[in-house]
Amino acid sequence: MGKMWTILKIMVKMQLSMAGKSNSEKAGYGFLFVFMIPFGILILYTLNTMIGTLYTNLSPTGNENVILGLLFVFITFIFIFVSLSTVLSSFYFAEDVESFIALPFHPYQIVIGKSAIPFLSLYGINTILLLPSLVFYGIHSESGLLYYLFAIIIWLITPVLPFVATAIVVMFIMRFANISKNKDRTKVIVGLLGFAFAIGINVLLRLDSEGSNGAGMTELITEQNALLSLVTKFFPNAYLSSITLTDPNSITGLSFLLLLLGVAVLSIILFMTVGQQWYFKGVLGLSGGKRSTFKGTDLTKQTKKKSLLYSLWQKEIKTILRTPTFFTQIVVQSLFFPLFIVIILLLEGNGSLSDMATMINGWADKTKLLTLFAFTIIGLGINPASFSSISRDGKSWFNHLYLPITPNTVIMSKLLVSFFLNGLSLIILSVVVLFFLNVPWGIWSLWFIASLCVSWVTSIIGLLLDLYQPKMNWTDEREVFKGRMIGLFAIGIDVIVFGVLLVILWFAPIFSNTASTSLFLFSYLLICVGIGQWYLRKMTKDKYTSVI
Structure with a gap:
């Protein structure tokens, strides 16, 4: 009993101790x-x-x-x-x-x-x-x-x-x-x-x-x-x-x-x-290697020249898929909402779906577009892949400093991972929008392109926050997500950036039709993408070699 109590106290202290935490992390807990x-x-x-x-x-x-x-x-x-x-x-x-x-x-x-x-x-x-x-x-x-x-x-x-x-x-x-x-x-x-x-x-x-x-x-x-x-x-x-x-x-x-x-x-x-x-x-099965037979075709396939950006993206995806905490916190959380919506709709009777589709088709095109746009912002929000981009590497981040790879390429590969996962969610939601709710193809196209822009901007926001305040000295993958304010900050910025846009488009009299609404919407989103890309390059230049 004594040994069990001892190891219990040790493990609790290892996880909950404030020793070694920066002042900003302690302030973050206070703010939380x-x-x-x-x-x-x-x-x-x-x-x-x-x-x-x-x-x-x-x-x-x-x-x-x-x-x-x-x-x-x-x-x-x-x-x-x-x-x-x-x-x-x-x-x-x-x-x-x-x-x-x-x-x-x-x-x-x-x-x-x-x-x-x-x-x-x-x-x-x-x-x-x-x-x-x-x-x-x-x-x-x-x-x-x-x-x-x-x-x-x-x-x-x-x-x-x-x-x-x-x-x-x-x-x-x-x-x-x-x-x-x-x-x-x-x-x-x-x-x-x-x-x-x-x-x-x-x-x-x-x-x-x-x-x-x-x-x-x-x-x-x-x-x-x-x-x-x-x-x-x-x-x-x-x-x-x-x-x-x-x-x-x-x-x-x-x-x-x-x-x-x-x-x-x-x-x-x-x-x-x-x-x-x-x-x-x-x-004991965790530390073993994989015994395999050498095949010349496999060697040729693995040594085939690939794009450096694609190789880095592939490495990031494999890391997420092969690490259970990353998989559940990133992939499962990203895809759960759209898949859950699809399954619920499949279980609904045809009458309920028909009534819902009839109601939506009775709306004006502007209302359809803004409702779908707002639903995307609320449903997808900030992808955990974005605000864990730098922290996922942990102590191995410093390997990037010795490899002949430009900082912008590394950061872009991490950005593409978050954007890719958001894209999968949008494809699943597109099935709901097109085939369950019978939204016209024109409105779907406007919504889908706008949602891709939103996904790119939210991915940049999360990556910037993680680049500014990463958590590198973790011993357990859960620490990348647990007890950090970064997710709340990302959601707050997301609400400010896109909430203001929705309020303007919904209530301003000048945006009374789909054409004017779409023009302002895409202009605003392109400006956000441009500002985000510029600031990401600036932050990469300032913080890449000093990440701690």
């Missing part, structure tokens, strides 16, 4: 704290309003516990999605992983230590979302003291089961799939699991709800806890938690609470047992 105050108030107000509205509508039928069910399903889904990335990064792909193997610790002790930071991140989400929601529900339901006592206990144990289940699945996959010859392929496949999980759960819930319409829904409403059972069908822990808090004064509520506590304890024991048996076997 100040910024979170109004943001936190907004979250609390939104949660209270939603819960109050749902309670008012559901309490007459006795189905108010569905609010708790939805809440626990939502938070469980978030925990699994977050845990997938953090477990992979912390357990297997952090730079300090193999250094712990030689130390006198059991595998389960290292696994517990490695779980500290991922678990703290879950409790951060738990505190922001679940805790105030349970309090608000208690206020609206006028619950007694026992409800709040049970709520605190459930709040403490809620992250355990999703985290343990995700970690065990990951250790199983890494134990049997992450052999040396499949190392890179396994990283990509495991990184895709979070994306597939998010889409799959939505599909299951929607398909299940489609079979519960009409008379079936009436039966669900009238039968006690039937609607709750439907909502929590794929999440037993959510059902148990909901019933516990619905009837805290009953034997059922106490029994379910004890059952939840027992499941939490057993899951921790199972987690330690699996870690003891599988963890080292998965880690």
